[in-house]
Amino acid sequence: MSDAPRVEFTPAAADLIRQLTTAHGPLMFHQSGGCCDGSAPMCYQAGEFRTGGSDVLLASLVVDGVAGPVPFWISASQQEVWAHTRLVLDVVEGRGSGFSLEAPEGVRFLIRSRLL
Template identity: 70%
Template sequence: MDGTDTPATDGTSRVAMSEAAIELLRRLRERHGPLMFHQSGGCCDGSAPMCYPEGEFRTGSSDVLLARLSVAGVPEPVGFWMSAEQFTRWRHTHLTVDAVPGRGSGFSLEAPEGVRFLIRSRLLTGEERARLGE
């Protein structure tokens, strides 16, 4: 991917959000302003998506922008970034960002809320891969 949002024209995307994640993002947006996600692929909490104020986590050539998520009630898209190294292993998966009870990383904005973001994944179908240009 070239760092721009590239969903297929039919709306096929690599990333979606659960209702619980959407609700949490709305609350976080009210408190912190525009948001972004980054998933580094590290161990432990590093393997969970981390939510930051937009621009607080510096992305670069070692990161891939998987999606600009449109979230009802959030005025601007929420970027979802992943380390390029992890993307090479996960390029054939569809990711759903969810929010569940529990304590996440201290660096992610949801940590004080008593919930954490996590990823649920499934393989992209052959049709989805074709629409995404794979």
């Protein structure tokens, strides 16, 4: 497999991560496996989503202007499905229906993917 990062982000996603970090403090992501917003990446305050033995830390995102890395978790079953892809965290207009921190901003995080 390639040495390419498993998760990257678009400039728009980086901007929103900076904005949310300013408002909420350290963040974390968990790639949803089908609840609430389907398979949307969910953004929480760090530690607000409990990860466990069935979750995999896929990446620690380093975003300019944000102190410390932003962990990106995924369930082990989802990781198996997407094992040969690079996930690209992006932002689109429209409010999601889940508990992700960006929902009140009128935008939502979205995953795009590329084969490795």
